[in-house]
Amino acid sequence: MSDELLVVRAQLGERAALAELVARWRVPVWTYVRRMLDAERADDVAQEVWLAVVRGLPRLREPGRFAPWLFTIARRSVTDRLRAEYAEYAVREAAEPEPPAAEDPVEAMADAVADRADLVDALAALPVPEREILVLFYLEDLPVEECAQICQIPAGTVKSRLNRARRLLREHLEERGHRS
């Protein structure tokens, strides 16, 4: 059953559909939150995200775009916890504009990280915005346009951040003795 059908049924008030939606997206939401925050806060924030999702679900106008809507809510909760890191990044970004996206991020990522487990380990070392883009694009398999919508940045910025994230990841993995 598609997500859209589950969302429509849940919006009608079918509890079983809502339960299935929660079961289906529980791990992806938690994965995003956990990759962005420490283990102590991840469970509480994931739960807070689901409360907001259930409260907002009756007002969701495009059931077909559930995933980006869900991650927008998750990102809001995460951003609240990481305000200091985002502010620091904004200052750094203003001083040093992002380079234009030169490569196709999908190919580049496959090239940089052969193993998903390596990626998850290395993610924690990245600055918050790069980590966020990597998690959404690579771990959650969301298209660039949806990442852009969730993070409220242009698609071009998503691509350039992905490229920078890939470079940082590669540097980090090389430091640890891995070779991309």
Add this chain to the structure above:
Amino acid sequence: MTVEEPRLSPRELIDHLEPVLSRRRRVRAVAALLAGLLGTAFVAALWLTEPGPLPGRTRLAFALFLVFCLAWAAYGGWLLTRRVPLFATEKVIAAWIALAASLVTTAVMVTIAAQRGTGVLPVLAAGAAIVAVALTLAVRAHARRAALLRRKRELGGGEEA
């Protein structure tokens, strides 16, 4: 890498969402909003149709009553918009309850105004406005539910809801 998993199972997560999904809280929210709004209309109608000038204390009592009813309406409105928003089918039911309650309140207000012999028309107009709002809500709730049911059928989700 250690394999990490969410602490809560799907069942536990749903249990934690219970406060938002609780039917009792939804009924309470709708009841608070309706009782608050219709109570406000009723007390205002009583006050305005008083035949003679009222002593200060009675006016104060009316004013306090109005504030009390408005506070309940605000609480119900806050619950329904922020805490326990209704799903489409629940909205249809709530809208019909609102329409029935509005009709009863209007009938009572008009009867009291007629018995007192003080301006039935303004009370009737106010009641009609309340009923019109409830009717609009009911029509919108039905339209929204019908649209969702239609989409459900298009997506192959059958008829039942």
